Amino acid sequence: DARVTQTPRDKVTEMGQEVTMRCQPILGHNTVFWYRQTMMQGLELLAYFRNRAPLDDSGMPKDRFSAEMPDATLATLKIQPSEPRDSAVYFCASGPGDSYEQYFGPGTRLTVT
Amino acid sequence: AQSVTQLDSQVPVFEEAPVELRCNYSSSVSVYLFWYVQYPNQGLQLLLKYLSGSTLVKGINGFEAEFNKSQTSFHLRKPSVHISDTAEYFCAVSSDTGKLIFGQGTTLQVKP
Numbered sequence: 276d277a278r279v280t281q282t283p284r285d286k287v288t289e290m291g292q293e294v295t296m297r298c299q300p301i302l303g304h305n306t307v308f309w310y311r312q313t314m315m316q317g318l319e320l321l322a323y324f325r326n327r328a329p330l331d332d333s334g335m336p337k338d339r340f341s342a343e344m345p346d347a348t349l350a351t352l353k354i355q356p357s358e359p360r361d362s363a364v365y366f367c368a369s370g371p372g373d374s375y376e377q378y379f380g381p382g383t384r385l386t387v388t
Numbered sequence: 389a390q391s392v393t394q395l396d397s398q399v400p401v402f403e404e405a406p407v408e409l410r411c412n413y414s415s416s417v418s419v420y421l422f423w424y425v426q427y428p429n430q431g432l433q434l435l436l437k438y439l440s441g442s443t444l445v446k447g448i449n450g451f452e453a454e455f456n457k458s459q460t461s462f463h464l465r466k467p468s469v470h471i472s473d474t475a476e477y478f479c480a481v482s483s484d485t486g487k488l489i490f491g492q493g494t495t496l497q498v499k500p
Contacts (some may be wrong), residue, residue: 279431308487318432318478318490330486366431375420375482379431 276299279380281367287386293355296383300369301349307350308334308377309342310366318366324350325372357387390403390415390483394491394500403471409494410478420482421462423453426493434475438462449473455483474498 280299288294306314308323322332327344335342339361341353354361364384368377389463395410395447420439443455453464462479476479476495480488 299421302451306486320487323487342392370431375422375486375488376434377432377488378434379424381431 279367281365281380281383283383284374284381285384285386287388289388291356292387293353293386294357294361294385296352296358296365296367296385298350298352298367298369298380300350300367301378302304302348303371304369304378305347306370306377307344307370308368308370309352310368311348311363312366312382313363319363322350328331337373354385357385359387362384362387390419390437390481392479392481392489392491394477394479394494396494397492398495398497400497400499401469404468405475406467407465407496409477409479409496411462411464411491413460413462413479413481415460415481417484421453421455422480422488423447423451423462423464424478424480424490425449425475426478432478435464469496469498471498471500475494 279302282297305324309321311319321335324344344350345368364382366379366382368379391414393412401407422437423435425435426432436445438455446452448482451466476493478493479491
């Protein structure tokens with residue numbers, strides 16, 4: 276049963292600290308998405324990749340957020356420095372490309388104090 | 389540009405009653421349409437999709453949706469809901485830039 280995995284599942288950190296979230300997409304999927312979900316803003320697209328190349332990161336605060344795909348089996352989202360307003364659930368999703376289907380991971384719940 | 393409107397933020401319904409969750413979209417190009425479900429403390433799960441062909445699409449857990457091009461709608465229906473269907477439901481439309489545009493979500497509350 277192929278699934279998107281995300282680590283860590285929960286992260287509590289202090290303001291100013293660096294946070295790194297990791298995602299393993301489903302094997303064979305060539306698109307990867309990062310979303311943020313909050314009660315106030317709902318589901319927001321932060322960035323997405325196709326064939327490891329970033330296609331759109333316009334939803335990401337550029338001064339503190341960065342997203343990369345070091346290889347086809349790993350996507351990372353970093354926040355440096357973190358702020359309390361970054362507290363949210365961060366989801367990774369992957370898809371087989373042209374069909375637009377996306378399969379979501381379980382999310383990383385980030386709390387910045 | 390594409391957009392999605394979910395007309396109801398919350399839908400309360402009694403167990404075994406039918407339910408319809410409404411979704412309207414706007415797009416100037418051909419679209420793919422999706423419904424996702426999110427149970428508490430979980431990620432979004434694909435419920436069903438419309439890519440082409442028959443306008444009536446059947447998904448998991450007894451849900452179905454009908455694509456209506458003239459009304460630009462993709463409403464989700466279930467003839468008889470269960471307590472376990474209590475969740476957040478998201479409608480999504482494909483964009484011309486390779487990503488999905490999600491609606492704000494509808495909370496389905498099934499009461500005993």
